[in-house]
Amino acid sequence: MIKIAVDGMGGDFAPEPIVKGTLAALEKFDNIEITIFGDQEKMGPFLKKHDRLTVVHTPDYLEMGEKDPIKQYRTNKELSMFKALKALKDKEVDAVVSAGPTQALVVGGHFIVRRMPLMKRVAIAPIIPSYDKRGRILLDSGANVDLRPEHLRDFAVYASVVAKTVLKRENPTVALLNIGTEEGKGRELDVETFKLLKADPEINFYGNLEPKEIFTTEADVLLSDGFTANMVMKAMEGTAKGLGMVLKREIKSSFISKIGALLMKKSLKNFKRSLDASEIGGALLMGLDGVVIKAHGSSNDFAFFNGIRQAKEMVEADVINKVSEALEKKEVEEK
Amino acid sequence: MIKIAVDGMGGDFAPEPIVKGTLAALEKFDNIEITIFGDQEKMGPFLKKHDRLTVVHTPDYLEMGEKDPIKQYRTNKELSMFKALKALKDKEVDAVVSAGPTQALVVGGHFIVRRMPLMKRVAIAPIIPSYDKRGRILLDSGANVDLRPEHLRDFAVYASVVAKTVLKRENPTVALLNIGTEEGKGRELDVETFKLLKADPEINFYGNLEPKEIFTTEADVLLSDGFTANMVMKAMEGTAKGLGMVLKREIKSSFISKIGALLMKKSLKNFKRSLDASEIGGALLMGLDGVVIKAHGSSNDFAFFNGIRQAKEMVEADVINKVSEALEKKEVEEK
16 A cells, blocks of 8 residues: 655645545545645545545645745744655655645755755656657756756666656656757756766766757656756746747637637647646655655646656655665766 | 848858848848848849849858857858958948858857957847747847856846837846746856846846746846856747647647638737747847847748848947947946
């Protein structure tokens, strides 16, 4: 039985979609048990009894707009998110899923769950949409503004394990996001990381990848530092949102277009869905000594359900141990 | 009379769209004279006599795939692009327009035209599409991987002058691209640049802007270093291209969608056009001691025509002198 802790109060619309997504996951997967931490009174209207669901009444929780997660952590360790992480630390559960503020989850993860012994940094790794609908792992999407080449190499090892075991890619490739495809392009960080990835026998290195191929590339893992990958991710998001608005404006501009759009209704819905990362799951916090999934802040039931599914798959695939083994092997070789 | 030098052989499809765009510009604007540098034999089939057009036979030119522009410059200064730049240096013309390789134009610009005395770096500044169709200036889009805050501040001064005089924005705002909106977000470069821009009386500072607002923001100028802004630009390009492909795939997926798309033909065409930067013009090389416009490598007639229009407007607005005055004033104040 896989045990998952859910932060019932994280997310813009919590607790409704969190509770509903949790119940849907329990319905769908009969090999999971869930402990949900949250305000019993607020969750009450949406909760149903389930023999694999435990509710831990936790009246305190983080506000979504919270700007200073370190202070929050110091002030009150009884917040729903931190209690879920504590359960993971204490091995009461195998994974945590939260739609709460990313930085708080990163801070809480560091202080409570702690890093894997051989990982020096923790990355945020969302699965982003792709033309072939299979998704791509993009990291570090925002946890570390300053990274060294070795940190990026360790992330590449971790992400390769996830791509193989969870996303079921055979021999997954890792691309370095860069301003040009030739070796030697980019900043010193990129030049050095290129060399390290190219020389590593455990990594199937794709080479440099320009973000103009980001939606159509064959590469499975897209790698850069936490500033750059975050900017790229947000530029994708902004462009997709902007183009959706333009399309709507153009459709509304004439009667005949509106008729056309009605006939295209199913296609336009599929178009919209293909950009929707919540179809695939949340972001993985890579580097913690346990499985922690950050569901999107604006998660609906289905998005949160997918975050739980992803956590379950990570535990089933024994990702943490596989990554530990890969990193240990690497350390032995380098000595 | 405004004099413009055109590199007749630059661009993926040169010389045809270059010559045709040049003739269209001469037709449209009666206050310009154009000197076109290129292979007379190759340009011949598309050339027409025009009393404000001079053809300078220049059989040598850069290949678009050229990887080592510095070597090219050292080897042969008689290439069409470099002869056009030389004409600008010698004050025979007021501006240069080329669709040739960007890095060659940057290198040629540095060595031949030289920098404005008070500009320490040269930025690439394209005008990118926006929801309101007016475009935004994005810089530095790829000339400098390493920049200091003062360089970014100087670019902001330059871009503000262009936004005001050429794009006709009243009191244009400059946004710093960043991973969060609060002051203090980002790398050291971003934190220091934020302070400098905020304190500058000549710059109407918008604050930090996350790229998820890139298509819809009110800000007129979007600023970052040459690595980041290039990545953001390419992520926009990749997302727009990818989404276009998804839309096509969805339309083709059913008969009824195809009918719908036929009815929406005009809307879909407008949708596509709204993403097309060639509607607005080329990229400006900011910091050279003269107006140099880099038209898109895949320019068609209309895109190249727009590059010429943009060069003409830059000269009409006396941008180089206005920027020099602003930077001189700043230098005096800082002493």
